[in-house]
Amino acid sequence: MTKRALHWFRDDLRLADNPALACAAESGALACLYILDEDGDRRQLGGASRWWLSRSLDALSRELSSRGGRLDILRGDPAKLLPAFAESTGVARVTWNRRYDAASIKLDTCLKERLSDAGIEVRSFNGNLLNEPWQVTSRAGRPMMVFTPYWRAARARGEPAAPLAAPSRINAFPLPDSIRDESCRLAELGLEPSKPDWAGGLRESWTPGEDGAREQLGDFLGGGLGGYAEMRDRPGRDSTSRLSPHLRFGEISPGQIWHALGTARESGEAAGSATDAEKFLSELGWREFSYHLLFHNPDIATRNYDERFDSFPWKPDAEALRRWQRGQTGIPLVDAGMRELWQTGWMHNRTRMVTASFLIKHLLQDWREGERWFWDTLVDADPANNAASWQWVAGSGADASPYFRIFNPVTQSETHDPKGSYIRQWVPELAGLSERDIHQPWKASASALHEAGVRIGETYPSPIIDLAFGRQRALDAFAEIRKG
Ligand SMILES: Cc1cc2nc3c(=O)[nH]c(=O)nc-3n(C[C@H](O)[C@H](O)[C@H](O)COP(=O)(O)OP(=O)(O)OC[C@H]3O[C@@H](n4cnc5c(N)ncnc54)[C@H](O)[C@@H]3O)c2cc1C
Numbered sequence: 377m378t379k380r381a382l383h384w385f386r387d388d389l390r391l392a393d394n395p396a397l398a399c400a401a402e403s404g405a406l407a408c409l410y411i412l413d414e415d416g417d418r419r420q421l422g423g424a425s426r427w428w429l430s431r432s433l434d435a436l437s438r439e440l441s442s443r444g445g446r447l448d449i450l451r452g453d454p455a456k457l458l459p460a461f462a463e464s465t466g467v468a469r470v471t472w473n474r475r476y477d478a479a480s481i482k483l484d485t486c487l488k489e490r491l492s493d494a495g496i497e498v499r500s501f502n503g504n505l506l507n508e509p510w511q512v513t514s515r516a517g518r519p520m521m522v523f524t525p526y527w528r529a530a531r532a533r534g535e536p537a538a539p540l541a542a543p544s545r546i547n548a549f550p551l552p553d554s555i556r557d558e559s560c561r562l563a564e565l566g567l568e569p570s571k572p573d574w575a576g577g578l579r580e581s582w583t584p585g586e587d588g589a590r591e592q593l594g595d596f597l598g599g600g601l602g603g604y605a606e607m608r609d610r611p612g613r614d615s616t617s618r619l620s621p622h623l624r625f626g627e628i629s630p631g632q633i634w635h636a637l638g639t640a641r642e643s644g645e646a647a648g649s650a651t652d653a654e655k656f657l658s659e660l661g662w663r664e665f666s667y668h669l670l671f672h673n674p675d676i677a678t679r680n681y682d683e684r685f686d687s688f689p690w691k692p693d694a695e696a697l698r699r700w701q702r703g704q705t706g707i708p709l710v711d712a713g714m715r716e717l718w719q720t721g722w723m724h725n726r727t728r729m730v731t732a733s734f735l736i737k738h739l740l741q742d743w744r745e746g747e748r749w750f751w752d753t754l755v756d757a758d759p760a761n762n763a764a765s766w767q768w769v770a771g772s773g774a775d776a777s778p779y780f781r782i783f784n785p786v787t788q789s790e791t792h793d794p795k796g797s798y799i800r801q802w803v804p805e806l807a808g809l810s811e812r813d814i815h816q817p818w819k820a821s822a823s824a825l826h827e828a829g830v831r832i833g834e835t836y837p838s839p840i841i842d843l844a845f846g847r848q849r850a851l852d853a854f855a856e857i858r859k860g
Contacts, residue, residue, distance in 0.1 A: 378404030380549055381469040382462055384454075385410045385447070386480075387474040388503045388626035389432045390441055390586040391542035392588040395501040396471040398540050403462065403469055405549040408440055408447050409461060411454045414564055417479035419677070419759060422752035424721040425624075427575050428568035428584050432625050435564070435585025445546030449560045455483060459490050466553055470496055473503030473626070477759045478674035503513060504623075506630050506664055507537050509671035513763035515680055519672040522776040526668065527661040535638075536631035577719035582621065589622035602647030610800030611724035612712070617656070618722065620756035623663065630660050657785045666760035669774055677747060677774075682855045685772035691740040699840055700735050701749055703803070706837035708815060709789035710734045712802035721755035726792050732769040732781040738846030740853060743770035771772075771854075779854045782847050789815040805835050 380402035387393055400406055410433060414420060421429060423565045437447040450457050462470050470491055474484070502508050512520060512530045520526040551559070569575050569847050583591070596617040600607075607615035622628045637653055642645035646653070670676050680686055703714035713727030723731070728750075733748045747766040751757045767773025771781075793799060796814035798805040806814055808828030813820035818832055818839055823834065830840050 378547075379403045379469065380407070380465060380467040381471065382407045382409060382467040384458060384471060384472040385469065386555040386626075387475055387624070389436045390627050390629070390712075391436075391443070392586065393503075393539035393632045394626075394627045395503050395540060396473045396499065397462050398543065399499050399501065399722065400469060400471040401543040401546060405462075405546050405547050406445065407465060407467065407549060408546075409447055409458070410436075410447060410449050410603050411457055411655065412449065412451045412560075412567075413454055414451070416453060416483070416612045418477065418483075419479075419751075422754070423569065423574075423758050424753050425757050426567040427569065427578055427721070428621055428625060428755045428765045429588075430562060430565065431584035432581075432627060434562055435587065435627075439586060440546060440548075443543065443546045444548060444552050445543075446530065448551065448555070448566070449562065450558055451560050451565065455486055455490075458487055458496065458847070461495055461555060462491060463494060463517060463547070463707065464555055466586075467598070468497060469499065471499045472499070473501050474508075475504075476509055476671045478649045486531065487703075498688065504626050504629060505667055506530065506634065506660070509668045510570065512620070512664075512668060514777070519668065520665075523662065527658060530661060530664060531750070532550050536634050539629065539632045539635055546804050577584075578721045581720040581722070582755065584621070584625070584627070586627045589619065589628035589803045592617065592619055592622060593631065593636055593663075595630060597637060597643065598648045599655060600646055601637075601652050602646055604652040607773065608655070608659075609726045611716075611793060612801055616725065620761075621722070624756045624758045630663070633660065663758075663761055665775075666758075666764035669782045671758035673774075677751075678744065680772040681774050682772045682776070683766055685770065685809055687740075688772075688857050689853050690742045691742070693739065693741065696739045697735075697741055697745055697842060699837070700731070700741070700746075704837050706733065706818070706832075706839040707785050707843075708803055708806055709793065712793075712799045715802040717741070717753050720809075721753065723754070727798075729781050730767060730785050734785055737779075737782045738785075738841050738843065741849065743767065749814045780851060782850055784843060784847070786816045786843065803836070806830060 381400040383397045383400035387410060391397060406475055417827060440447050442672065452823065470523055479835055484500065491498050512526060520529065599619065600614045604615065619628065623630065637646065641653060670675050673681060700714060703711040703718065705711055710731050713723050713731040717723040735741045736743050743766045747762060755781055764773060766777045771777055771779030795811050799814050807819055809820060809830060812822065813824050817830055817836060830836055
């Protein structure tokens with residue numbers, strides 16, 4: 377007999393390689409639900425992520441319809457809405473893929489109990505990681521706090537399972553009127569900005585959804601993967617996969633990426649060497665490691681992992697923070713990164729490290745301020761990767777960059793953007809400067825500035841801080857907490 381099942385979509389907005397959806401679809405008749413919860417304990421999405429979510433739900437809804445299915449969207453508290461939906465539609469099974477932040481774990485535990493008490497079978501799955509955060513441990517069975525042994529242990533667990541196919545046909549059952557009346561249309565959720573509509577750059581830069589993710593992966597495997605190990609540090613080139621927002625919203629799974637890479641390499645369709653492939657997999661490993669850290673340190677976005685940083689002498693400065701956010705620090709590579717972020721919702725990893733280091737170390741602003749800004753402006757803002765990376769840069773995290781390693785943004789710029797093309801793209805007022813002057817325009821000669829039409833302090837800001845002074849001040853601040 378056909379049974380009814382319900383799949384609850386969360387951070388798994390795809391049909392292929394979706395173990396929870398596959399389990400629900402087995403039952404016969406299926407409802408698919410997304411719940412937008414804007415008041416719960418989970419951290420609320422930032423603006424750029426809300427835009428992405430809206431587009432991704434739209435793509436998912438169209439994909440489901442093309443296979444006979446339907447995406448129902450509700451708004452409110454899942455602890456109430458999910459059981460009410462399940463009970464009033466008479467489903468025998470509810471499925472979801474796991475999330476790993478503390479509020480989600482608490483909610484899922486509650487829901488499991490509530491639904492099971494009502495006689496409904498609940499099945500949850502790992503749909504978004506190569507390994508569950510608790511599956512990789514030290515020999516003594518403890519969480520791992522250093523990346524290299526973590527990744528070695530994770531690799532030793534073998535390949536991820538082969539990806540599951542998307543259900544070819546979905547048999548959606550009709551909803552009772554009471555639920556249909558509560559269902560929202562996507563536009564009603566107000567996820568996309570209107571006044572002002574700041575999302576033009578995002579629309580030009582991205583194709584959210586499962587098809588967009590697949591295409592992005594194909595392009596990368598056949599192109600950008602070539603030379604990835606060396607070129608991935610060069611901002612302004614298509615040298616990385618740009619899969620991060622697709623992974624964040626579960627439009628593609630790391631297992632799919634892993635196997636697509638293996639298949640492309642076997643068939644000779646992948647660009648690049650074994651070293652490029654291995655380096656790329658290890659970046660997926662950093663994502664796994666961040667989730668491992670989040671699971672074992674639920675307040676990773678707010679609490680210093682290294683408690684010595686609790687007494688760090690931050691110098692809160694609203695004006696400095698604002699100039700950093702707007703890309704107006706007068707340090708070209710920092711400004712280029714911050715403007716790329718503002719205009720496209722994404723920033724290259726190298727510039728994420730440089731801009732974060734500059735805020736924390738040269739400007740002595742608390743890393744949590746930067747984390748919050750990235751959370752609001754990144755389309756890939758991720759509860760594990762963002763917080764773990766900010767703590768890594770600050771030096772307060774697990775396996776962190778040592779505090780005294782302070783990126784010099786000029787040297788970084790000369791090394792990773794030697795021709796200044798990334799700066800020219802995002803800081804066009806400096807475009808006329810030579811390759812030598814563009815990294816530190818305040819040192820250019822008066823005639824070079826004049827020829828390039830640059831007036832420091834007028835057409836482009838003076839540096840917000842003297843870099844050598846900022847570096848020494850940061851080292852002194854660190855020495856203080858080390859003493860303490
Ligand atoms: C301060 C700071 C904040 C960051 N915030 C986020 C964030 O909110 N969301 C996010 O996904 N990444 C974050 N990162 C990590 C990294 O910058 C991005 O994952 C990467 O730039 C995404 O581009 P890509 O997909 O082209 O990466 P690729 O180089 O193609 O890597 C493939 C995938 O591996 C993962 N990955 C790569 N580098 C890292 C890393 N260092 N840590 C964890 N996972 C990684 C991502 O899922 C990425 O999509 C942050 C890094 C820093 C320094």
